[in-house]
Amino acid sequence: MAQDTEQQRPGGVLPVDDEGFVIDTEDCEARETAYRERGTSRPITVVGNPVLHKECKDVTAFDDDLAKLVDDMFATQRVAQGVGVAANQVGVDLKVFVYDCQDDEGVRHVGVVCNPVLQELPADQRRLDDSGEGCLSVPTAYAPLARPDYAVVTGQDEKGNPVKVRGTGYFARCLQHETDHLYGYLYIDRLSKRERKDALRQMEEGTPRYPVAPND
Numbered sequence: 555m556a557q558d559t560e561q562q563r564p565g566g567v568l569p570v571d572d573e574g575f576v577i578d579t580e581d582c583e584a585r586e587t588a589y590r591e592r593g594t595s596r597p598i599t600v601v602g603n604p605v606l607h608k609e610c611k612d613v614t615a616f617d618d619d620l621a622k623l624v625d626d627m628f629a630t631q632r633v634a635q636g637v638g639v640a641a642n643q644v645g646v647d648l649k650v651f652v653y654d655c656q657d658d659e660g661v662r663h664v665g666v667v668c669n670p671v672l673q674e675l676p677a678d679q680r681r682l683d684d685s686g687e688g689c690l691s692v693p694t695a696y697a698p699l700a701r702p703d704y705a706v707v708t709g710q711d712e713k714g715n716p717v718k719v720r721g722t723g724y725f726a727r728c729l730q731h732e733t734d735h736l737y738g739y740l741y742i743d744r745l746s747k748r749e750r751k752d753a754l755r756q757m758e759e760g761t762p763r764y765p766v767a768p769n770d
Contacts, residue, residue: 567711567713567715568580568665568711568717570718574718575718575719575720576665576711576717576718576719578663578664578665578719579661579662579663582654582662582663582664585664586628586632586654586664589624589625589628589629589652590625590628590629590631590632591629592622592625593622593624593625593626593627593628593629593630594625594626594629595626595629595630595632595633595634595765596626596627596629596630596644596645597644597645597764597765597766597767598630598634598643598644598690598691598693598762598764598765598766598767599642599643599644599645599691599766599767600691600692600693600757600762600766600767600769601691601692601740601742601754601757602769603645603691603767603769605642605645605646605647606642606643606691606735606738606740607738607740608647608738609736609737609738610640610641610642610647610648610649610736610737610738611647611648611649612648612649612669613648613649613650613668613669613710616668616710616712616713616714620648620650620668620712621712623641623644623646623648623650624650624652624666624712626644627639627641627644627650627651627652628652628654630643630644631652631654632654633764633765634690634763634764635763635764636690637653637654637655637656637724637728638651638652638653638654638655638728638729638731638732639651639652639653639690639732640732640735640736641736642735642736643690643691643735645767648668649668649669649670649709649736650666650667650668650669650712650736651666651667651670651732651733651735651736652665652666653665653666653667653725653728653729653732655721655724655725655728656724656725657721657722657723657724657725657726658722658723658724658725659722659723663719663721663725665711665717665719666711666712667707667709667710667711667717667719667732667733668709668710668711668712668714669709669710670707670708670709670729670732670733670736671707671708671709671733672705672706672707672729672730672733673705673706673707673708675702675704675705675706679702679704680702681702681703681704682700682701682702682703683700683701683702683703683723683726683727684698684699684700685698685699685724685727686698686699687699687701687727687731687741688741689731689740689741689742690764691735691740692740692741692742692753692754692757693757693760693762693763693764693766694756694757694759694760694761694762695742695753695754695756695757695760696753696756697741697742697745697749697752697753699741699744699745701726701727701730701731702726702730703722703723703726703727704720704721704722704726705720705721705725705726705727705729705730706718706719706720707719707720707729707733742754
């Protein structure tokens with residue numbers, strides 16, 4: 555069943571579970587490979603580029619141009635060895651991100667979210683995890699950052715179908731991090747001044763392992 559899933563789902567639409575969440579854990583290798591092999595890797599924008607520091611525009615056209623962007627983002631993600639890429643990280647002012655991320659149980663999740671909205675969690679579900687975090691747009695820098703260890707994001711897939719994605723642990727961090735990008739926030743914006751300064755110092759002293767777009 556795993557091998558012929560795409561034939562059963564017109565347009566590659568993911569199935570949903572009984573609670574309405576997408577099942578993004580099936581056929582991960584085949585789906586990621588299909589996206590990536592159609593795409594072309596692009597350089598990553600880095601902190602200071604204006605596109606990273608403002609809210610992106612809503613996706614309104616679910617067309618071939620969007621499909622090409624999604625393919626390119628998966629290709630870029632693989633080259634950069636990342637677990638998520640937002641459109642403004644490849645210089646495009648649109649609310650879309652892709653992900654290929656494992657949760658804390660080692661379960662792989664692959665998908666696309668357009669126009670993401672991070673849901674507010676009830677107080678009894680807000681357990682904070684202060685693990686380290688990094689960003690392709692702040693290359694070679696890492697810092698601990700407290701985020702809820704559970705996240706729910708609603709939005710649309712690349713075909714315009716409504717989607718609801720949930721994640722725990724590291725995958726929850728990924729969903730929050732990528733949604734932040736599309737509203738103009740980098741993870742270093744959530745650090746103290748001292749921690750932000752240290753992250754930028756790490757970036758200055760390091761060498762990115764992937765192509766980055768120069769800031770004019």
